[in-house]
Amino acid sequence: MIRLNALFLPLLMACTLVQAAPLPVEEAAPGVFVHHGTHKDIDTDYGGDICNIGFIVGERGVAVIDTGGSAKVGRQLREAVRRVTDKPILYVINTHIHPDHIFGNAAFKQDNPVFVGHDKLAGAMTQRKDAYLRNQVQWVGADAADSEIIPPSLAVKATHTLDIGGRVLHLTAHPVAHTNNDLTILDDKTATLWSGDLIFVERTPSIDGDLKGWLSVIDQLRGIQAARVVPGHGPVTIDWKTALDNEQRYLSTLLQDIRAAIKAGKTMEQTMETANRSEQGKWALFDIVNRRNVNTVFPALEWE
Numbered sequence: 001m002i003r004l005n006a007l008f009l010p011l012l013m014a015c016t017l018v019q020a021a022p023l024p025v026e027e028a029a030p031g032v033f034v035h036h037g038t039h040k041d042i043d044t045d046y047g048g049d050i051c052n053i054g055f056i057v058g059e060r061g062v063a064v065i066d067t068g069g070s071a072k073v074g075r076q077l078r079e080a081v082r083r084v085t086d087k088p089i090l091y092v093i094n095t096h097i098h099p100d101h102i103f104g105n106a107a108f109k110q111d112n113p114v115f116v117g118h119d120k121l122a123g124a125m126t127q128r129k130d131a132y133l134r135n136q137v138q139w140v141g142a143d144a145a146d147s148e149i150i151p152p153s154l155a156v157k158a159t160h161t162l163d164i165g166g167r168v169l170h171l172t173a174h175p176v177a178h179t180n181n182d183l184t185i186l187d188d189k190t191a192t193l194w195s196g197d198l199i200f201v202e203r204t205p206s207i208d209g210d211l212k213g214w215l216s217v218i219d220q221l222r223g224i225q226a227a228r229v230v231p232g233h234g235p236v237t238i239d240w241k242t243a244l245d246n247e248q249r250y251l252s253t254l255l256q257d258i259r260a261a262i263k264a265g266k267t268m269e270q271t272m273e274t275a276n277r278s279e280q281g282k283w284a285l286f287d288i289v290n291r292r293n294v295n296t297v298f299p300a301l302e303w304e
């Protein structure tokens, strides 16, 4: 018996390594599957699983939308796809550059999908590649092993449609807002809008693009006919216009408060303590992310 165990142990271990446990997913609408990460900051050992990632199943094949913060999370997402369907994975779409959304791409290379992103995504990846790969070890520890940045092979400049069989995905590349490479996906069959980080629900919106640009993109998003939104972070939301109201209020109050602080001769450090206090308690990770937003926005507004 002992000899048998010794013989099979390496084999069992190899199997565990290859077979990733599938991520739990919710079917938010027919054929639309979402995995929800937890509200953690991207920091030491955050685990790579903090945003919404998932996939849409068509008659012809599957479109994956965002892949998680590590190759391991990507493999677990791939396993979740395989639990639902054995149809080919045709597309892997990234909503934007951020590491919690893109580092799982590597797990889908074996499927030879078309990688899809905003026209500006490849450039952003080139610019940030070294820093992201360096930080990845700190961010996800041993899970950084197979980390790789995979740029889009199909770049969306304005709009593009992907027919995955029985349903068409309408992709829109937006002007600078959350980042300079935000892409949204609208599934025509269920009117589900996959917004990436253009819409935050529960979690404090973080700015890595342009605050004023984001406010104008919010106005454009209001024109979309969507029955529900899969935000970048937070629950799938039916009343997404209210979610947009909340986000707009957070961002415009931040803009007002920073402008007022600059006018009153306050420093950036002082402004970090005072800006947007009325929003505290309304958002997860407020203290960390709000300070960081002031740090990003203050220098740009100083030269208005």
Ligand SMILES: [Zn+2]
Pocket: 096, 098, 178, 197, 232
């Ligand atoms: Zn983001």
